[in-house]
Amino acid sequence: DGEQSLSRSMVNSSDKISRKSGSSVFQHSVERWKINSSLVLEIRKNILRFLDAERDISVVKSSFKPGDVIHYVLDRRRTLNISRDLHSLLPEVSPMKNRRFKTCAVVGNSGILLDSGCGKEIDSHEFVIRCNLAPVVEFAADVGTKSDFITMNPSVVQKAFGGFRNESDREKFVHRLSMLNDSVLWIPAFMVKGGEKHVEWVNALILKNKLKVRTAYPSLRLIHAVRGYWLTNKVYIKRPSTGLLMYTLATRFCDEIHLYGFWPFPKDINGKPVKYHYYDDLKYRYFSNASPHRMPLEFKTLNMLHNRGALKLTTGKCI
Numbered sequence: 001d002g003e004q005s006l007s008r009s010m011v012n013s014s015d016k017i018s019r020k021s022g023s024s025v026f027q028h029s030v031e032r033w034k035i036n037s038s039l040v041l042e043i044r045k046n047i048l049r050f051l052d053a054e055r056d057i058s059v060v061k062s063s064f065k066p067g068d069v070i071h072y073v074l075d076r077r078r079t080l081n082i083s084r085d086l087h088s089l090l091p092e093v094s095p096m097k098n099r100r101f102k103t104c105a106v107v108g109n110s111g112i113l114l115d116s117g118c119g120k121e122i123d124s125h126e127f128v129i130r131c132n133l134a135p136v137v138e139f140a141a142d143v144g145t146k147s148d149f150i151t152m153n154p155s156v157v158q159k160a161f162g163g164f165r166n167e168s169d170r171e172k173f174v175h176r177l178s179m180l181n182d183s184v185l186w187i188p189a190f191m192v193k194g195g196e197k198h199v200e201w202v203n204a205l206i207l208k209n210k211l212k213v214r215t216a217y218p219s220l221r222l223i224h225a226v227r228g229y230w231l232t233n234k235v236y237i238k239r240p241s242t243g244l245l246m247y248t249l250a251t252r253f254c255d256e257i258h259l260y261g262f263w264p265f266p267k268d269i270n271g272k273p274v275k276y277h278y279y280d281d282l283k284y285r286y287f288s289n290a291s292p293h294r295m296p297l298e299f300k301t302l303n304m305l306h307n308r309g310a311l312k313l314t315t316g317k318c319i
């Protein structure tokens, strides 16, 4: 019944979502939550039909040589040159090869984390995945500090590090990366044109400062494969958000996946405002057609998977 019922529930998950806050729809039981190991295995197997996260999580050195020209994944008419720096930072083998974990945390960036007290719990997981180089130190009590794998859209350079205009922006960035030690820094560099100079600056800083961080750059097929998996299961997402991408990849490596910081709604279940990000004042129009994502729909799907024991979603306080 497994595969069929998964697909059936996912159909229901594409129902319209209340625009007020999404609240009561998403009440989910925390005490009664129990992992459904056979469903976890089945989801892993089904996703493997579309992608192998171990491989697709990064291109490797032997995929390219310096000077190669590739087409952007979401903007096929435009091209990118594989520079010498970029090539030198490609991993020899997948940074996730043969890595398996009992429990993992995937940490989204919603303001719902503020005052959650979830830091300790997040850090207690064997492997912690974070998104977009989100700051942690100042928010440690709520978000923890452990970061084994962290993503970085090229636009982060502009949004959080002043476009590297000043020496102090560059220093702040180098400091942030040095805190990661030898964790994986995952940079979607081949998605759309626009961020190539940022990626080059980042690469140059990593090389110049001999940072230990292990760079990874998603394969050219990853995003289409992830989207294909969800669409085939009748979850009509647009471009998968980083958070959904991370959950999808984590199913390959992690037996138990715990999600925190996923709450793509402007209010909490009591009607109290929730910031888009726990660390800045950026605004986001969750239901706008202009958005590249359908985060509320993604959330509804993840919530359904929580209720079925495939993953654990935490949107409240950690005790």
Ligand code: CTP
Residues within 6 Å of the ligand: 107, 108, 109, 110, 111, 131, 132, 153, 240, 241, 242, 243, 244, 261, 262, 263, 264, 265, 275, 276, 277, 293, 295, 299
């Ligand atoms: N997220 C969420 N609710 C929020 C903010 C973020 O559920 N209020 C989740 C999303 O899955 C998102 C992830 O946390 O992809 C990381 O957040 P962020 O860095 O803000 O992602 P974006 O830059 O908005 O989007 P993306 O990188 O996915 O394009």
